[in-house]
Amino acid sequence: MKILTDTTKPTGFPTSAAIGNFDGVHLGHKAILNHLRTMVKRDKTRSCVITFDPHPQKVIAKKDISLIIPFGERIELLEKEDIDCLVCLNFTKDLSLLSARDFVKQILVDFLDIKNIIVGPGFSFGYKRSGNIDLLKEMGKEFGFETMEAEPVTIDGEIVSSSKIRKHLIEGDVSGASKLLGYRYYLKGRVIEGEKRGREIGFPTVNLQTDWEIFPKPGVYATFAYVGDEYYRSITNIGYRPTFDKADLLIESHFFDFDSNIYDHNVRLEFIERVRDERKFNGVDSLVNQIKKDVKIVESILSLNQAEKE
16 A cells, blocks of 8 residues: 555546545445445546644644544555555644645645545535535536545444544443444554562563553453463453552553563453443452452453454
8 A cells, every 4th residue: 555645646547436535444434435446346447545744623623532542553544445545644734724726726636646436325525514424426527527425334323433443442342332333343552661569469561561542441341452362361450450559551461371571562452242331349368359340251352252353
């Protein structure tokens, strides 16, 4: 997949393109990409995805939108979708002031030599979101491209969207988020040195530092942990360790049947199911007894689920 950032140099080939934020590259996005592949095959064009960084609402409305996955991870997921080129538009104040018509002419027509454009439901673009599907169809007649608006994807009666996935995560419903994503929700991080308190109580933990922006609701989760080519069953706590009067959010995982030093290694945590809320215990003994119970529950959950190769 070729990554394009300079929109002043025409691609030199006709394209069929999908445009959007593609945060999470979920089932709704994949349906759009399937339509894109059909267009590419039919018209013998090259496939292109146009996406933005940062999220436009962070610039336009100053909203603190927490992305499901970092931008770099979005690129990695899109690369697996067999896309010919990815246009990464730096969403600046200047770009936000570009009129919808100028966006179509400069980006779609002059830069991409667009033949087909596909957008998600209710897509809008350009200054003050003045552009929509109708404008695309109108300009398509003028410049010779076809416009398609994808139908919403529903799973068990729920419309798939990035905002719905974020809602599931905030509520701790990792299985619900995974259902809409089309893959198990995960996060990646680097192992950093902690206070070694887990080792002192018999449950050594791996502490992760990550650039993920959104996390499941604080609590205890059944997880699979991937380190290089190996994976381990694990129990993960996301929270503030109220028993020890801590205030910083931590991601701590205890790997089963594991006792190696992996500081500075990268870990991918795949979330299977929520076990319980985080809570404050009267003392270390009460905490240890609860962890033992949690481990048994997690072992049972993971025995019913298969770890997946990355």
